[in-house]
Amino acid sequence: MESIELDAIDLQLLDRLQHDASLSNVALARQVNVSPPTCLRRVKRLVDAGWIERQMAVLNADKLSAHLGHGLTALVEVSLDKQGSEHLDAFEARAVAHDAVQQCWRVSPGPDFMLVVQARDMPHYLAISQALFTQDANVRNVKAFFATKRAKFTTTWPVLE
Structure with a gap:
């Protein structure tokens, strides 16, 4: 796992994803004001670096x-x-x-x-x-x-x- 420094956009991505991991890449990109390709690359980098452990559904x-x-x-x-x-x-x-x-x-x-x-x-x-x-x-x-x-x-x- 690579070590990365988190910036304000990374923190926004982590915040949005932990509240709703079902957001589409386009919707997530719009919420943090970056392009969809940038959003996808950043989320992949967060996953690869271990900041996002897993995505799951929380059942009622x-x-x-x-x-x-x-x-x-x-x-x-x-x-x-x-x-x-x-x-x-x-x-x-x-x-x-x-x-x-x-x-x-x-x-x-x-x-x-x-x-x-x-x-x-x-x-x-x-x-x-x-x-x-x-x-x-x-x-x-x-x-x-x-x-x-x-x-x-x-x-x-x-x-x-």
Whole structure:
């Protein structure tokens, strides 16, 4: 990956794309006041340099849970008994490989990991917790918090002042 310096146009592109990655190149170019070829070249450069990790659709959680039954979101603190890098890496690998784990963060101080887990219902969460926590002898403590309302969810970063 090449290293690039971001200028005001790059920051505008990043801001617009993180709010709506479905914008056509022409519409995006118009919004940041550059030509479509310049816009395309700059976006490709941002992708190639790693500033844009990936583009994806953010699904409507309420509609999806009503349709699929994914009605339980758990925020889970996990503390390990041994914190050597090999133990942390092993738990992290298992957690990120599990489809129900939407996010996995190593944190400090306090627990070793914070997970965001999406389950259909409580029996499904129990199966997830047994697979991730109960069967691992190195998991010392698990504390789960179950979401009752999502007040805010965003993937955007404030890149413009």
